[in-house]
Amino acid sequence: MKPAVLTGEYFMTGDVACAEGALAAGCRFFGGYPITPATEIAERMAIRIPHVDGCFIQMEDEIGAMASVLGASWGGVKSMTATSGPGFSLMMENIGLGICTETPCVVVNVQRGGPSTGLPTHGAQGDMMQARWGSHGHYEIIAIAPSSPQEIFYLTITAFNLSEKYRLPVLIMTDEIIGHMSEKVIIPEAKLIKTVSRPKPKGRKDRFKPFAPGPNGVAPMPAAGEGYNLHITGLTHDEKGYPVMDVETQTEMMSRITEKIQRNLDDIIRTDSYLLEDAEIAVVSYGISARTSMAAVIEARKMGIKAGLLRLVTIWPFPEDQIRKLADRVKGFVTVEINLGQIHREVERCVGGKVPIFLVGHPGGTIIHPDRVVKMLKEAF
Amino acid sequence: MQEIPMTSKKQPQHPLDDLIRTDRIPHIWCPGCGIGTVFSACLAALKASGINLQKTVMVSGIGCSGRAAGYVKLDSFHTTHGRAIPFATGLKLANPELNLVVFSGDGDLFAIGGNHFIHAARRNMDMTVICVNNLNYGMTGGQVAATTPYMAKSTTTPAGNPELPFNLPLMAYACGATYVARWTMLHIRDLTDSITEALCKKGFSFIEALSPCPVNYGRRNKQKPLDMLKLYQEKAIIKNHADPSTLDIDFEKGIILGKFIDLDRPTFIEHYDKIYRPSRLQENVPELNS
Amino acid sequence: MEFWRVPLDADTIQVSLGIVHILEDRCKGCGYCIEYCPKQALEFSTKFNQKGYHPPVVIKPDECVNCHYCEIICPEFAIFSVECPQTTKPGQAETNHAI
Numbered sequence: 001m002k003p004a005v006l007t008g009e010y011f012m013t014g015d016v017a018c019a020e021g022a023l024a025a026g027c028r029f030f031g032g033y034p035i036t037p038a039t040e041i042a043e044r045m046a047i048r049i050p051h052v053d054g055c056f057i058q059m060e061d062e063i064g065a066m067a068s069v070l071g072a073s074w075g076g077v078k079s080m081t082a083t084s085g086p087g088f089s090l091m092m093e094n095i096g097l098g099i100c101t102e103t104p105c106v107v108v109n110v111q112r113g114g115p116s117t118g119l120p121t122h123g124a125q126g127d128m129m130q131a132r133w134g135s136h137g138h139y140e141i142i143a144i145a146p147s148s149p150q151e152i153f154y155l156t157i158t159a160f161n162l163s164e165k166y167r168l169p170v171l172i173m174t175d176e177i178i179g180h181m182s183e184k185v186i187i188p189e190a191k192l193i194k195t196v197s198r199p200k201p202k203g204r205k206d207r208f209k210p211f212a213p214g215p216n217g218v219a220p221m222p223a224a225g226e227g228y229n230l231h232i233t234g235l236t237h238d239e240k241g242y243p244v245m246d247v248e249t250q251t252e253m254m255s256r257i258t259e260k261i262q263r264n265l266d267d268i269i270r271t272d273s274y275l276l277e278d279a280e281i282a283v284v285s286y287g288i289s290a291r292t293s294m295a296a297v298i299e300a301r302k303m304g305i306k307a308g309l310l311r312l313v314t315i316w317p318f319p320e321d322q323i324r325k326l327a328d329r330v331k332g333f334v335t336v337e338i339n340l341g342q343i344h345r346e347v348e349r350c351v352g353g354k355v356p357i358f359l360v361g362h363p364g365g366t367i368i369h370p371d372r373v374v375k376m377l378k379e380a381f
Numbered sequence: 382m383q384e385i386p387m388t389s390k391k392q393p394q395h396p397l398d399d400l401i402r403t404d405r406i407p408h409i410w411c412p413g414c415g416i417g418t419v420f421s422a423c424l425a426a427l428k429a430s431g432i433n434l435q436k437t438v439m440v441s442g443i444g445c446s447g448r449a450a451g452y453v454k455l456d457s458f459h460t461t462h463g464r465a466i467p468f469a470t471g472l473k474l475a476n477p478e479l480n481l482v483v484f485s486g487d488g489d490l491f492a493i494g495g496n497h498f499i500h501a502a503r504r505n506m507d508m509t510v511i512c513v514n515n516l517n518y519g520m521t522g523g524q525v526a527a528t529t530p531y532m533a534k535s536t537t538t539p540a541g542n543p544e545l546p547f548n549l550p551l552m553a554y555a556c557g558a559t560y561v562a563r564w565t566m567l568h569i570r571d572l573t574d575s576i577t578e579a580l581c582k583k584g585f586s587f588i589e590a591l592s593p594c595p596v597n598y599g600r601r602n603k604q605k606p607l608d609m610l611k612l613y614q615e616k617a618i619i620k621n622h623a624d625p626s627t628l629d630i631d632f633e634k635g636i637i638l639g640k641f642i643d644l645d646r647p648t649f650i651e652h653y654d655k656i657y658r659p660s661r662l663q664e665n666v667p668e669l670n671s
Numbered sequence: 672m673e674f675w676r677v678p679l680d681a682d683t684i685q686v687s688l689g690i691v692h693i694l695e696d697r698c699k700g701c702g703y704c705i706e707y708c709p710k711q712a713l714e715f716s717t718k719f720n721q722k723g724y725h726p727p728v729v730i731k732p733d734e735c736v737n738c739h740y741c742e743i744i745c746p747e748f749a750i751f752s753v754e755c756p757q758t759t760k761p762g763q764a765e766t767n768h769a770i
Contacts, residue, residue: 064497075473
């Protein structure tokens with residue numbers, strides 16, 4: 001046995017830092033399938049997870065990988081998988097099963113250019129809306145976007161903590177650029193890392209209802225083999241977990257899985273800002289694009305343009321309030337993302353026509369050069 | 382005609398009631414459907430096997446047979462279409478103490494879920510897979526399946542099936558299953574014995590149970606419920622250890638039933654522990670001795 | 672069903688006796704228990720159950736040998752037999768009631 005938390009200073013890639021973050025968070029099962037540019041997460045887990053008495057398995061496809069991750073979670077361990085666009089598409093149905101059955105787990109999407117096979121070795125941010133609505137039906141999801149290898153280490157821990165606390169799959173929406181970028185990563189001492197585990201039930205086992213919500217809207221969760229005779233189904237189910245095909249049960253279940261997120265937005269949503277206090281133009285970005293946007297904001301300030309950056313760490317649930325409040329005090333918005341306008345539309349929706357909003361987008365394959373953002377800041381306002 | 386009067390007002394308890402979610406009975410299966418019989422055989426086997434039922438989990442996919450997980454009073458998971466085996470794989474790897482029973486249908490396990498079946502068998506993942514083979518997709522109204530006989534009628538092969546079906550025991554054997562048997566829902570005692578054996582055996586076990594679907598398959602192929610059972614009775618050839626390549630289902634020639642494969646090889650977890658987690662093996666030794 | 676051959680020691684073997692219990696409202700009337708009872712002890716009842724099916728009825732209670740075949744073939748968990756104490760001999764049908 002080796003330590004789960006490799007305290008120290010390292011020069012490591014985002015993918016490796018993600019794997020280390022998962023281990024530090026308590027992840028003990030990884031079910032995956034190789035795909036560029038996420039493979040290095042699986043490779044790191046294959047080496048490291050047995051060191052902490054966990055289990056790695058390379059499944060036959062991403063569908064099986066996602067199913068095994070849900071199974072392992074009900075087996076009582078924290079579990080994860082990592083993939084990229086095409087694999088993320090294959091996982092969608094079982095991500096929906098995870099939402100419906102309120103199963104904690106973490107799914108990493110190291111985004112690459114799409115659609116289809118697209119640009120396997122080049123980064124993009126084109127799966128942001130798929131992260132929100134990719135599985136069928138209406139639901140709430142949590143997705144977070146790290147901007148550096150150091151941050152992916154911490155946010156992977158956050159992702160596990162949120163998934164355990166709110167009982168749902170949490171998506172880490174990173175990209176090829178961060179995944180393959182090597183930077184300094186500091187791994188703190190184990191005692192400084194706060195980890196959260198799913199609430200366990202108390203009281204009589206025969207009266208236990210696996211979907212009866214607790215105080216924060218989330219039900220306690222036993223594991224298989226603990227004597228609760230659980231029945232867990234992807235069909236619409238009541239608090240006992242039994243399938244019931246009627247409108248009342250559907251309504252009740254839908255409010256259970258959506259309200260536990262909507263009622264806890266303050267606890268879930270994280271944003272970061274740079275020079276935003278006195279800004280007249282708000283640049284909204286996330287992930288790798290937030291880093292190039294920051295360079296653009298610095299450059300613009302030198303030119304006398306009062307720009308500031310709102311970096312979205314949590315993408316879903318969308319930080320609507322933060323954008324709305326900004327819309328009341330800035331003259332305009334610029335969104336920066338490596339797609340042709342996904343989060344841009346969300347920002348536009350929250351701005352609600354109060355001020356102009358412009359997109360600096362890219363079809364995918366490279367980072368957005370700060371000069372393009374500066375040009376937009378100069379010319380649009 | 383003499384009706385037996387009941388001296389007690391209380392409803393008598395069926396011997397398997399303690400393993401059924403009686404509040405969900407009657408189940409959804411049609412009159413004459415054999416899934417209930419195979420399910421009942423599975424419950425009887427669970428009892429007979431003596432395995433720790435608190436540590437036993439049933440996992441199903443989607444379809445008529447997939448509903449079984451909803452009726453068993455054990456930890457049970459009704460997953461997505463075709464994905465019962467990888468879900469069970471995750472459960473087993475997370476907690477190797479669990480006994481995994483995958484109970485599902487032919488469409489679920491061998492069409493949409495075929496890839497998972499062959500790989501779980503190859504890995505020798507420790508689980509018992511029971512496939513209720515009713516030769517068609519019953520839940521959706523009787524479409525052709527990967528197991529539908531050549532020229533049989535279904536809603537999507539109205540003039541007869543142009544494809545040839547899988548030989549399931551051969552596939553299981555070829556992929557590495559360590560226990561392979563086939564029975565019909567009429568050969569209940571043999572079926573129950575086979576499931577019991579499979580539950581007690583480590584490694585990937587596969588049992589095919591032929592079962593009638595009178596409403597969707599039988600109706601379109603001129604078979605009344607009892608005709609199918611009579612066919613099972615007349616055409617059954619019990620031949621243990623038969624060569625798996627001879628096990629195609631052909632109701633003209635006769636259908637070969639029996640226990641075909643029963644061998645031992647290390648499971649995925651045994652290999653994994655030996656190579657990657659030797660500390661787990663050492664830790665387990667005192668437990669086994671105590 | 673008939674014996675292919677009569678066992679040589681048929682008359683010295685103590686045949687066990689069974690009592691059949693029918694949970695009528697679980698029945699969906701497939702008739703498998705009736706068809707496959709080796710003693711033809713069952714028949715469709717003329718009455719309907721809650722779901723509108725004809726459940727089986729025991730017509731020859733003395734004939735039941737507690738083979739459990741009706742119990743194991745029933746897809747509905749609707750019929751089972753229990754052993755009748757051996758003190759009860761054939762012909763004592765009046766004790767052939769639920770325990």
